Amino acid sequence: MTTIYLDNNATTQVAPEVLEAMLPYFCDLYGNPSSMHSFGGQVGRRLRLARDQVAALIGASPEEIIFTSCGTESDNTAIRSALAANPGKRHIVTTRVEHPAIHALVARLAQEGYRVTELPVDGDGRLNLEHYARSLTPDTVVVSVMWANNETGVLFPVEQLAVMAHNKGILFHTDGVQAVGKIPLDLRTSAIDMLSLSGHKLHAAKGVGALYVRKGTRFSPFLIGGHQEKGRRGGTESVPSIIGLGIACELAARNLEKENTFVKSLRDRMENALLERVPNSRVNGDRHDRLPNTSNLSFEYVEGEAILLRLNEFGICASSGSACTSGSLQPSHVLRAMGVPFTMAHGSIRFSLSIYNIEPEIDFVIEKFPPIIEELRTLSPYWEVGQAVCARRDFESV
Amino acid sequence: MWEYTEKTLEHFLHPRNVGEVENPDGTALVGNIACGDALKLTFRLDENGKISEAKFKTFGCASAIAAASALTEMIKGMTVEEAEKLTNQDIADYLGGLPKEKMHCSVMGREALEKAIAHYKGVPVAEAEGKIICECFGVTEPEIERVVRENDLKTIEEVTNYTKAGGGCGGCHEAIQEIIDRVRAIPRPEAARPRLTNLQKIKMIEETLEREIRPALRQDGGDLELIDVVGNKVQVATRGACASCAAVHLTLKDFVEAKLKELVSAELEVEEVSQ
Numbered sequence: 001m002t003t004i005y006l007d008n009n010a011t012t013q014v015a016p017e018v019l020e021a022m023l024p025y026f027c028d029l030y031g032n033p034s035s036m037h038s039f040g041g042q043v044g045r046r047l048r049l050a051r052d053q054v055a056a057l058i059g060a061s062p063e064e065i066i067f068t069s070c071g072t073e074s075d076n077t078a079i080r081s082a083l084a085a086n087p088g089k090r091h092i093v094t095t096r097v098e099h100p101a102i103h104a105l106v107a108r109l110a111q112e113g114y115r116v117t118e119l120p121v122d123g124d125g126r127l128n129l130e131h132y133a134r135s136l137t138p139d140t141v142v143v144s145v146m147w148a149n150n151e152t153g154v155l156f157p158v159e160q161l162a163v164m165a166h167n168k169g170i171l172f173h174t175d176g177v178q179a180v181g182k183i184p185l186d187l188r189t190s191a192i193d194m195l196s197l198s199g200h201k202l203h204a205a206k207g208v209g210a211l212y213v214r215k216g217t218r219f220s221p222f223l224i225g226g227h228q229e230k231g232r233r234g235g236t237e238s239v240p241s242i243i244g245l246g247i248a249c250e251l252a253a254r255n256l257e258k259e260n261t262f263v264k265s266l267r268d269r270m271e272n273a274l275l276e277r278v279p280n281s282r283v284n285g286d287r288h289d290r291l292p293n294t295s296n297l298s299f300e301y302v303e304g305e306a307i308l309l310r311l312n313e314f315g316i317c318a319s320s321g322s323a324c325t326s327g328s329l330q331p332s333h334v335l336r337a338m339g340v341p342f343t344m345a346h347g348s349i350r351f352s353l354s355i356y357n358i359e360p361e362i363d364f365v366i367e368k369f370p371p372i373i374e375e376l377r378t379l380s381p382y383w384e385v386g387q388a389v390c391a392r393r394d395f396e397s398v
Numbered sequence: 399m400w401e402y403t404e405k406t407l408e409h410f411l412h413p414r415n416v417g418e419v420e421n422p423d424g425t426a427l428v429g430n431i432a433c434g435d436a437l438k439l440t441f442r443l444d445e446n447g448k449i450s451e452a453k454f455k456t457f458g459c460a461s462a463i464a465a466a467s468a469l470t471e472m473i474k475g476m477t478v479e480e481a482e483k484l485t486n487q488d489i490a491d492y493l494g495g496l497p498k499e500k501m502h503c504s505v506m507g508r509e510a511l512e513k514a515i516a517h518y519k520g521v522p523v524a525e526a527e528g529k530i531i532c533e534c535f536g537v538t539e540p541e542i543e544r545v546v547r548e549n550d551l552k553t554i555e556e557v558t559n560y561t562k563a564g565g566g567c568g569g570c571h572e573a574i575q576e577i578i579d580r581v582r583a584i585p586r587p588e589a590a591r592p593r594l595t596n597l598q599k600i601k602m603i604e605e606t607l608e609r610e611i612r613p614a615l616r617q618d619g620g621d622l623e624l625i626d627v628v629g630n631k632v633q634v635a636t637r638g639a640c641a642s643c644a645a646v647h648l649t650l651k652d653f654v655e656a657k658l659k660e661l662v663s664a665e666l667e668v669e670e671v672s673q
Contacts, residue, residue, distance in 0.1 A: 301457060322459070330534075331434070346431070
């Protein structure tokens, strides 16, 4: 059975060009870039190229890039560094829909005595800017707001938010893990101080990421050790992965247009067809300010895990924000923050495409998906042939 | 991805007995859409009182669908009395086991069965009433007590896996811990009553008579003597005031036998013999 991979916000395939660039650095050019001999030195020079490539994609200078092991490490480094550099201030502003790398981190910081404001979002997953402005106080150290939401693809106006923070002398960090490589971004023209990115979300290997830190930003390292990354991140560089990340960034820059035309058109075609063919369905999140590859749909009166396992029988890979897939018994925190009704939240499916998807795959999904929902609805006590009979009395009493 | 058994996946992909029985003898809807799963069970009895038809409708994940499908297969051909004895563990076992985080699916099956049988009998379900402990998922104190007792649960996490209680805001964790402590402090009936050898049983009967029963009788000028133990029949002879008391059979039944049942074995019966 062939695999139809529509779960690219979870992880992506390594691009063949990326793998090809990585391979020599395992067995042949395995030197340590910090070594004094030229066998290691040549590797160090190659890392400089990778740093240039990453910087170019996001409009940064090479010295503003710190290589890390993943997006989570970048996020942790950014926030901890901001706090360490401003010991007098105790307030952090973020949102209710962040990735766990920020969400769980600020929960820990709250236990450590920091005051945390998690901004709510509206039904389409958007922030209220007045509300945001009011949350910024003289005690606020850092704001961390994701650029694009991993579940819904909804984009936050981070460039505008960063300016507002800067005007009050507050550091601004953004988790750009889902945005980098999918939408054009240029940090030269923005007030963003720190940005996290992750290799495996843009066709590089797992286990490599980067943190952008604007020149002149006070920085405190997270991993203490050797002098690598100019003393900003101890630990021998993951050379092949970093070289691969450089190539992936170069490819992403080249494919940005394809991402926003071809991928977007596949996504839109699939989304529109499914909404049209399946009654009682909807899009979760703002359809306009959204990543071009992401579609988060809900199907009333059916449960997400059941949908995923039926899709799995056809080799179709997607994900869900339902309670059963998270293991947490409640639908995803993102859908709950958006106030998605229970009848919809449990039946959410996220499709996330990439430039490697092709039209026949989308046609196949459009053909196979509606009967799955139809069949699961015949199993559902809240659905009678062709119509919802939700026992509202029953769930309103909870 | 969950580690489902082949049988679970098979029942999920090809569920048996989907739908609703026409003119059912018993029917129940448990769970609700807000909590993420719900099960409607209907069954009908044949002229011999056996379940001839059972059908389900489930809103929920793969294991919720599989557990309901399994339940309907299991109860077909059973009498109501037999079906009443099914536990959630029986449902999980039928599927070759469920991931521990999914045990609540088997509990939902057992609850639906119990509620449908109660509907058939026209009696209320004890577990459905009682104080709500978990507001997020609407789980009551008797429900939690029961799963802790029946499945030998030791931690809050296990209770959450079996009932969902405590899996939302977490505000009830303290109350759940109190229930676990309370239920586990009462030794489980099987554990407290290991099967006795005849010798042990006679020894315990003698001790109980000496310690608990004869001193009380003597206060009223009466007494009794253990003559023999035949199977579960405890033969005693009355002495003193008891020998001439018109109400002695009440004393033997309501006091002596009750004490022996409580402290030695629930199967004991007291008989008076003259010697």
